Amino acid sequence: MTLTPYVLLVAGVAILYLWNLQRERRPLPPGPPKDPLIGHLRYMPTAQAPFFFHEWAKTYGDVMHLQVLGKSMIVLDTLQAAVDLLDKRGSIYSDRPPLPLYELLGWTYMLSFMRYGEVCTRHRQVYQSFLSRETCAEFEPIQTQEARRLVKNLLVSPTEKYGAVLSKFTTSILAQVVAGHKIDSDDDPYLELSKIVYQAFSVTGAPGGTPIDFFPVLRYFPSWFPGAYYAGVARAWRPEVRKLYDYPLECVQRQREAGNASPSFLLSQLEEIDNNTSKLDYEEIKGAAATLFGAELPTRSAVAVFLLAMVLNPECQIRAQKEIDSVVGTSRFPTFEDRAKLPFVECILQETLRWNPVAPLGVPHRSTQDDVYRGMYIPKGSLILANVRGMSLDESIYKNPTKFTPERFLPPPLGNGEPYFSCLFGFGRRRCPAVHFVERNLWIAIASILATCTISNALDEHGNVIVPEASMSDGVDSYPNDLRCVIKPRFEEVEVLLEESILSFTA
């Protein structure tokens, strides 16, 4: 009897010992050779990382282990691996890495960078109901009108202004949906806020990739101290970022007091607070709205990718325009009711998302438990990167993957019946909650542009045709490096059509 506790203790120690032994024996996923202590630091690509990872995956496999300064990083290069881990084992792969630099910058309650847990779940519930398929249908009139204004602005702008025009399109929709505000001029405060978002992300490097993210203590040092440069940048930008949090809510509160607030995300959140039904408090609501404004960038980039694809593939443009002409005619703009009748336009949208993915490495996940996948050991706390770019190039799924081939999605014999590239929107419990909203924004923009515009090559000062390179910039917001093209009306009546259709909305 008295021996039992000792037997149990010895058995326990033995099990622990064997478990540890076995755990150590389990191999990490393969990866390129590394240096002692600093790991792969010297070999990490400084530009075009998704392509490097995809090349490495050909040697080391679709689940790769990299180590930088003691931190484990797992790169998933196939859809199968990402679905197996991030979708099917979502309970342990849904965290985000801590981002001390972003905290210093003031990106608080930003769902995209939030650690997994109770707060994250509450925020996701709010977005999932606000951006559900049904609610999104209510935004269609706003999206339709802004798509027509987009066409009008593209037609009167020089090529170097296209980026700003696209930004105005996405920000105008968000300003109405999030804050009930209609943008009518180029010096609108919400356009200024959108510039702040863009610049704040541009000046602070890749998320999780600065020395401060590796050694958070550096945030307390002056910016001249080695490795603390970004702390200075973050401190300088903090007041700007704060404007994005305060301005929209203050505006809506003022309009509400004056009795002239339009329906919006912020208004509904304020009403819920009054009725004690809100899931979020004031500061969280500000963060939620800032998150939505922050998400403006990838949509803008996706429309830019579409324009690039049309310059480089005029035959696709012509085919889509013929389809629109036969279904819609030329005396009106396409509407959402036409969507199901325009399969080739749908294919162009889907191929735009696949051909040059605007979020090529998604947003990093983090594992919260030790795990074993296909016999490989994935340590708790690993940074998990889904190489979406690599997945778009998977030849076992997409034939000639570097080519822009919209018909690949059509069922045989018209196409190859290849699947839509839905992984662009991420995985599992952190998948983008705005998919329906985004697809609608993009569809109406693409259909409206195709219906009324011809997108063709620009000429240089010697009259030579400029063929833009189909490459994308690095960073969170991947954008075409070269978008030089010319956008002209497809037929004479376009101007009248535009005036009439924009007026019909304002009337």
Ligand code: HEM
């Ligand atoms: C082309 C446009 C867009 C693309 C490609 C895109 C893609 C993504 C991706 C890859 C993620 C991370 C998913 C993951 O971690 O697995 C994400 C997260 C998110 N997206 Fe989008 N997104 C787009 C537009 C938008 C828009 C317009 C909004 C809001 C109106 C939005 C709201 C969010 C939010 C709130 C998250 C955070 C989800 C979380 O961390 O739980 N996105 N998006």
